[in-house]
Amino acid sequence: MEDMIFYDRLQFAFTITFHYIFPQLTMGLSLIIVYFKWKFLRSQAEKYNDAAKFFMKIFAVNFTMGVITGIPMEFQFGTNWAKFSELTGGIIGQTLAMEGLFSFFLESSFLALFIFGEKLMSQRLHFLTALLVFIGSWASGYFILATNAWMQHPVGYEILDNGKYVLTNFSELFSNPWLLPAFLHNQMASLVTSSFVVASIGAFYLLGKSNIEYGKLFLKTGVIFGFISSLLVAFPTGDWNAKNVAKYQPASFAAMEGIFETEHAGAEIILIGQPNMLEKKLDNKIAVPNILSFLTYQDWNRQIYGMDKFKEEELPDNVPGLYYSYHIMVGLGTIFIGVMSLAILFLWRKKLYEFNPLLWGIMLLAPFTYVANITGWYVAELGRQPYLVYGLLKTSEGISPTVSSGNTLFTLLGFIGLYFLLGVLFLILVGKIIYKGPQPEPQTH
Numbered sequence: 021m022e023d024m025i026f027y028d029r030l031q032f033a034f035t036i037t038f039h040y041i042f043p044q045l046t047m048g049l050s051l052i053i054v055y056f057k058w059k060f061l062r063s064q065a066e067k068y069n070d071a072a073k074f075f076m077k078i079f080a081v082n083f084t085m086g087v088i089t090g091i092p093m094e095f096q097f098g099t100n101w102a103k104f105s106e107l108t109g110g111i112i113g114q115t116l117a118m119e120g121l122f123s124f125f126l127e128s129s130f131l132a133l134f135i136f137g138e139k140l141m142s143q144r145l146h147f148l149t150a151l152l153v154f155i156g157s158w159a160s161g162y163f164i165l166a167t168n169a170w171m172q173h174p175v176g177y178e179i180l181d182n183g184k185y186v187l188t189n190f191s192e193l194f195s196n197p198w199l200l201p202a203f204l205h206n207q208m209a210s211l212v213t214s215s216f217v218v219a220s221i222g223a224f225y226l227l228g229k230s231n232i233e234y235g236k237l238f239l240k241t242g243v244i245f246g247f248i249s250s251l252l253v254a255f256p257t258g259d260w261n262a263k264n265v266a267k268y269q270p271a272s273f274a275a276m277e278g279i280f281e282t283e284h285a286g287a288e289i290i291l292i293g294q295p296n297m298l299e300k301k302l303d304n305k306i307a308v309p310n311i312l313s314f315l316t317y318q319d320w321n322r323q324i325y326g327m328d329k330f331k332e333e334e335l336p337d338n339v340p341g342l343y344y345s346y347h348i349m350v351g352l353g354t355i356f357i358g359v360m361s362l363a364i365l366f367l368w369r370k371k372l373y374e375f376n377p378l379l380w381g382i383m384l385l386a387p388f389t390y391v392a393n394i395t396g397w398y399v400a401e402l403g404r405q406p407y408l409v410y411g412l413l414k415t416s417e418g419i420s421p422t423v424s425s426g427n428t429l430f431t432l433l434g435f436i437g438l439y440f441l442l443g444v445l446f447l448i449l450v451g452k453i454i455y456k457g458p459q460p461e462p463q464t465h
Contacts, residue, residue, distance in 0.1 A: 027428040028100040028419050033401075034432060035093050037394055038439050042086035044393045047161050047207060048214025049079050050154035052245060057147045067237060069143075072150065074234075074458030075218070076134055079153075081449050083131060085442060087124075092435065100428060104408050104418030110186045111177060112167045115193070119163035127156030161210075162203055169199040171409050172400065173268050185409075201264055202400070205257035208249045209396060212356060213389040215246030219363075220386035221454055223379040231457040236373055239382075243367055247360040254353055259315070265403065266316050269410065271330040272403035275339045276346040277312060278302050279326040286310035287324035290347075295340045300328070337406045345398035352392040359385060 053072050060068035094116075097105045105113075130152040138146050170177075176192030177185050187193060219242025225235030266273040274280075278290045280300050289311040293302035313322040327335055336342050359381055366372035372379075404410050408418045 023425040024419055024421075024423075024428070025416055027425045027432065028423075029415070031100060031428050031432040031435070032093070032096055035089065035096065035435055035439075036397075038443075039086065039089040039093060040394060040397060041390060042082045042089065043157075043161070044210045044213050044390065045217060046079055046082045046086060047157045048211035048245075048249070049075055049082070049217070050150075050157045051211060052214055052218055052241065053079065054147075054150050054154045055241070055245075057150045061143060061147055067233060070458045071234065071237060071241075073135075073138075074453070076131075076150070076153075077453050078450055080131060080135060081446065081453070083127070085446050087128075088442065089439065099423055100420055101408075101418055102420040102423075104413070107183055107413065107418070108185045108409060110184060111170060111193070114187065115163045115167040115170070119160050119167075123156050123160035123163060125156075127153055127160060130156065158207060161206060165203045165206060166194060166196070166199055168400070169196045169202055172202075172404055173198040173264075174409050174412055179412075185412075198264055198268065201257060201260040205253060205261050205396075208253040208257050209393050211249035212246060212253055212353075213393055215242045215249055215360075216356070216382065216386040216389045218242035219246055220383040223383040224454070225457070226373055227376065227379050227383070234458050239372065239379075240367060243360060243363040243372070243382075246356070247364045250353065250356040250360050254357065258353070263316060266324070269403060270325055271327070271334045272336055272342070274325055274327045274330070275336045276342050276399060276403060277324075278305075278343050278347075279312075279324060281328050282323065282326040284323055286313040286319075286321045287316075287326075288312060289315070295343050297339060333406070336402055336404075338402050342399060342402040345395040345402060349392050349395040349399060352388055352395075356385070356389065356392070 053075050056068045056072035056075070059065070060072065130149045133141075134146065134149040134153060137149070141149075170193060173196060174185075175196050176187055176189035178188045179185055218238050222235045222238030222240070222242055225231040226239065262273070265276070277287075278293055278295060279287060280295075280302065286309065288307040288309045290302065291306045291308065293305035293307070296303045310320045313324055314320050316322070316324065327339070359378075363372060363378060363382060366375055366378060406415055407413060408415050
């Protein structure tokens, strides 16, 4: 049984990690595309329209890869997690169906119209298609996070005699106190990724002395969006999320913060340390006293329960993984704020475009935004364990008893090989788009 749970979780973790590489860019990039198209309508400067069409090409490749890698996850609900689907399908099926019926079709339909229909419509209508792509991509994230929010903090449900969960209050599903903070934090994090990608392409052009005008435009736009979103991802959205975890999942909060023993006069915030699960302590700890209590409750002396206050079965089953994921996310987020703040300063002083060390820094940091986003999701998912539905349905109770660990491992190896090929294809396609650059189409008379 333990092998089955391990391989089922490993397969889903691999497929969703690879899948989330793509939507985290498309959600943020759709907003930047809307901005470029809006700037074109306002100024009639062709470079903004070229920029919108250039990034929509990258968006389209990401969107396609997201669809391809998202489909296997839907099937895993019926294969590896059939019991979970059987018991909770009456609730999560509704939000997932809404994501597919409303958001996906809205996004895909108007994406096609944006790419192929510019010559058939006015520029205002073309802007509207970009806006609807943006709405579709963010609505998609909203419905997915509504599903996840219910798993993190179940509301508006009833459990029938046969063990199945049914929704008793539809409005509670979308007014879940977990949903809005998680959605806003996720969207700002995706905007951080998109901003760094846009800025890094601009930096690449400037360092290579090609497409100079577009390089400056991309760099400036990416830095401004990146500065704002990197601040918002920390406060208020990240702070709001952390307070939710402290309120609704206190054992997970203690684990992700590395609090092994309860401090009675305020909790310290851990800067550096390695969890020692044998001795129940942090090795090589560097901490600042009372800060965590103040950040969480605005009270320097407020007590925060450590892991010693919870039963072993109430704690996350991978405390080191949760702790390291959280601190990697927070550490990278802090670096992003620092780099974008410095870039804003150089932009204001009109020295950004010529300061090569900072251009290299922005370009090389772009992949790490993906790492920060993915570790953020690990925090949410590892923190919920050992439950699929927090406090109600254990992970061990949601797997499919008829799918062997050998079958799951075999298909996982197949996914790894297939996704490697997809990853290479993706890099080639996006690389070609970037290498060609946002060259305007020749005018026909």
